[in-house]
Amino acid sequence: MSDAPITWSLLTAQARMAAGTCTASEYAEALLAHALALEPTLHAYAHLDPAYVRREAARADLTHATARGVLHGIPVGVKDIIGTADLPTRCGSTVAPDPRLATDATVVERLRAAGGYVFGKTVTTEFAFYTPGSTTNPHNAAHTPGGSSSGSAAAVASGSVPVAIGTQTNGSVIRPAAYCGIVGFRPTRDALPYTGISLFSPTLDTAGVFARNVADATRLASVLAERGRVAPATVPREKPPRIALLPRFPWTTIQPEMEARLDAVASRLRLAGAEIVAVSLPDALNAAPDIHKTIVLHEGASNLEAVQRRARAQLSARLNDALDAGRAIDGDAYRAALASRRVMIAAALDWMQHYDAVLSPAAPGAAPAGLGSTGDPACCTLWSLLDAPAIALPMGRDGAGLPLGMQLASTPDADDALLNVAAWIEAKLAPRTPRPGAAE
């Protein structure tokens, strides 16, 4: 197994730097060289300035002996709708930057306070809606990386950063994580502060993290989260989890290869001791996509109203159409949707609390071909609407070599418990390393 810095997890990089076998600057140089070589095809970054990265890494090296936070010297990709005081924030658009994004978002403050630094601003779809940026899928440049946190997922998957921050309103963390074959964690909305991040739908917008394993996602989330919401590391489970298997959602078609893989995973987890209970979606949750759409369009129209009024011609037709549609939704319909959402949250809690997590596909299939669309968020809509924390875990590749992702979801505020289940599953699915001397 290669020991190149681009393969290091956050925790490995941290251990090497703490031990002094690699400086923050050496680590940064290795990642920079890799990132710069990939960028002409990958386009993961909206802003990547080698001189800036070198300064940040050098500063970490300067304080190596005196002030070491839990992310000391760790470079983090930051989605380009998240405010940064010292780097531009353009929201995947050519419109004039929002001055409110010219200071550090609270998540950025926290990553810096922990000793980490912003490696670059990662490509987002236009205002984190559906019009794609230029990022390609690191596994096949003819396929979408997913969106809207396209660059964050692609950067982590390709190895130019160990971890990145993104946001999700519908499927913008889980879907790109699955398409790129990495871990994506969308916590309960309130677990991570949204202050300083461009708003589309205040009810649904949620910050999340990308990593290459659950331990790294946990570590980064714990740093960014409200204290105590997410422990810095998961505790090994004493007993196997009880998992609801939800193989499909009534509003979308799951591709056969995805369905088969999820089944195989469930079987393997059952063999590992998990209790797997096949379930179908309670009828009370069937309207989730309609309710989600009403809320997101109504709120988006309001939050981007000033931008659209000022710069309509600079927005994509797709975004203009969505904002126009949102403006046409009346207050009664909006308030009815908010009320329905509350009823659904209560119904879902009633249903989900019998399981440690619900296992479902992270997307209908692997990343579709073409860069004109970021794929279908239909497998994420329910959890986003319910504010159910969710995590995408890779589960191998399809026949064409593209990653397939599963999704685990739990009840609001059960973030820590969800990460715990995810870590258990990740361990059980890991390629077996035979113990020395162990007979099969």
Added chain:
Amino acid sequence: MSDAPITWSLLTAQARMAAGTCTASEYAEALLAHALALEPTLHAYAHLDPAYVRREAARADLTHATARGVLHGIPVGVKDIIGTADLPTRCGSTVAPDPRLATDATVVERLRAAGGYVFGKTVTTEFAFYTPGSTTNPHNAAHTPGGSSSGSAAAVASGSVPVAIGTQTNGSVIRPAAYCGIVGFRPTRDALPYTGISLFSPTLDTAGVFARNVADATRLASVLAERGRVAPATVPREKPPRIALLPRFPWTTIQPEMEARLDAVASRLRLAGAEIVAVSLPDALNAAPDIHKTIVLHEGASNLEAVQRRARAQLSARLNDALDAGRAIDGDAYRAALASRRVMIAAALDWMQHYDAVLSPAAPGAAPAGLGSTGDPACCTLWSLLDAPAIALPMGRDGAGLPLGMQLASTPDADDALLNVAAWIEAKLAPRTPRPGAAE
């Protein structure tokens, strides 16, 4: 009835200024003279600069003919934990100001965009916790005005502004509104943006408004709220509401005069056609105060950690003790409290959805004597924990001449419907003006 500007509601002031019978500057002068005369006793303002008020009012007059927002020329009291770009924000403390509060909070941006202006920063308890500021009750200076939004409530009740903005984490809008004899509206947390306001408990902190009637509270809330959450005016009800009467909470003692008044109000509403159903609190909600306390102390300890580390000696013993206690709460207890809260929210929705509103006391009694405490928030804790929108309405005075307040609460996101019920009740309780020629 007096027609002095200090008695004008927001809507009256607006009508007078729109008609040109009073300029914004004339209105401001009348309020300023009143405020300055009261301040030596009332201490409603942490910052009140007549020259600033005059400039803001003059600017409104300049744009009188060209740009009239729905709050044109309206002065608003703004609690001193809410960030303002052009006025200091001190959070009721002598510690160095938080630079993040040196820009306009989103609610302030919105009130300015609607043509209103900040009349002054109103006194808050220390960091909106329990250590009182200097404000007195406008009805009796030997009594507390309530807290933490002490100055906002006192300013509106005394007539120096028609409306004000405050915040509530436990009982900081409802309680001072009730103690001061005015309307206080604590919406669903997400209805009003919290960006740019000092955080204590991100899960519970909520912005709210003070006014002297429901129509004014509705108008201000609609301006500050996410578009469509709160209509600019309530629609007259077609049929009387169905109201649950909850005369007490198991964790506090309601004073006899309050209990009797609430009963009398319920009888009057029944006569007016309302269906009144006496209820007691479902057992599932009994632990609300414990859960609330765990969350608020744990989160407060985290959010004020840097302040306390830097300036412990400048904080009150009460606040230091609370933050220390919060720091001692472990992550498991905190996460368990968050999970319990979610279960309670679901249980409450199940219970509350059968009524248009739940009617309860806004406080155990009238404002207690003394300025060393801001009174007991026990009647607000449940609704704050559940994120149930609540509104305080005055219901006369006690034997000592101090106001008594009722409280109406509804399910999360039913803000508009709650204001509608409140307007109906307010109308039914208004002193009857005999219609000309009408025989009783």
